[in-house]
Amino acid sequence: EIVMTQAPATLSVSPGERATLSCRASQSVNSILAWYQQKPGQAPRLLIYGASTRAAGIPARFSGSGSGTEFTLTISSLQSEDFAVYYCHQYNNWPRTFGQGTKVEIK
């Protein structure tokens, strides 16, 4: 099973600042990686798939990069609605696996 490790566990950021979230896979997943945002009491929302392609309706301030084992989600200028938990997810290998999440909180 591929283990997905996200860092940091919690990221404290001021509104308007840049946030950089990391996700590392225990073995290569090529570019078959997605990022999700989840707010309390809500279902997750797909942000990025294929490591760098924004899903429909996702603002341009969200960007994804990386391939192989190292991936990054960048939020260029945090808005109030961006404070949430973010998960990476590999769908290259069985079983599919998620990272443990990074909570982005207001500094």
Add this chain to the structure above:
Amino acid sequence: QVQLVQSGGGLVKPGGSLRLSCTASGFTFSDYYMTWIRQAPGKGLEWVSYINIGGDYTNYAGSVKGRFTISRDNAKNSLYLQMNSLRGEDTAVYYCARNIGDVWGQGTTVTVSS
């Protein structure tokens, strides 16, 4: 509009069974593979199961393999998760999702407790 509506959660005793349903509308259900994902209270997301478009290929997380069965009825635009031999650690909110999660159900709570 495009949506997935879930039903079937609830409270069940350890060793019991439960069947979750997920009904699609607003898109051609038979064009998409489907997934079940769960989230234990206060925890992260856990991938549970996958089914392909035709329903003839499935895959499961090790934690549920042999106990859970995913299925679909394309004529009814519906996805199912039959859960048997339930354990306390199966307590979670269960979500159905289209493809890799471009559309999600609202989630349904399963509580396994005596």
